[in-house]
Amino acid sequence: WQTEVGARLVGRGRINGKLYDLGKFPGAICAARDSGEYVKGELYQVEDAELATRILDRFEEFFPRQRHKSLFVRIIAPVTLEDGRRENAWVYVYNQPVDETRLVPNGDYRDKFARRER
Numbered sequence: 001w002q003t004e005v006g007a008r009l010v011g012r013g014r015i016n017g018k019l020y021d022l023g024k025f026p027g028a029i030c031a032a033r034d035s036g037e038y039v040k041g042e043l044y045q046v047e048d049a050e051l052a053t054r055i056l057d058r059f060e061e062f063f064p065r066q067r068h069k070s071l072f073v074r075i076i077a078p079v080t081l082e083d084g085r086r087e088n089a090w091v092y093v094y095n096q097p098v099d100e101t102r103l104v105p106n107g108d109y110r111d112k113f114a115r116r117e118r
Contacts, residue, residue: 001055006047013081014038015091019104026109027072027094040108043079043089053090060092070095 001007017028017039031037046052053074057064061071072092079089 001052001059002044004048004055005052007044007052008046010043010045010087011081011083012040013043013079013087014040014107015077015079017077017093017107018098019107019109020094020098020102021104021109022094022102026104027096027098028091029094029098030075030077038107040106040110043081043087056092062092067095 015028016033016035016037017031018037019039020027020029028039056062057074060074062074063070064074067073071094073095074090074092076088077091077093079087079091081087
């Protein structure tokens with residue numbers, strides 16, 4: 001998808017939220033700004049936002065006209081980059097009930113996955 005939409009990595013960052021290990025993939029949910037809970041990830045800038053949202057909506061099983069049936073929903077959330085800059089970005093958040101025992105404590109799925117591979 002990145003090549004198709006002209007995606008460029010802006011940097012690593014975080015959003016306020018909680019991250020869950022859902023088995024085959026992670027799922028983030030929103031948390032209050034002052035919660036101290038964060039989800040870490042990457043921020044991309046795209047040349048073709050319309051195509052990017054079409055591709056990613058399908059991949060994330062987001063149905064804009066049927067949000068209640070969507071696996072994830074797309075929202076705008078503030079992202080804090082590693083260098084301290086803040087940007088608003090589209091973020092896909094999990095739209096189903098979560099099991100608190102599947103919480104990824106540090107909010108970094110890549111780190112959890114890397115530890116699983118060792």
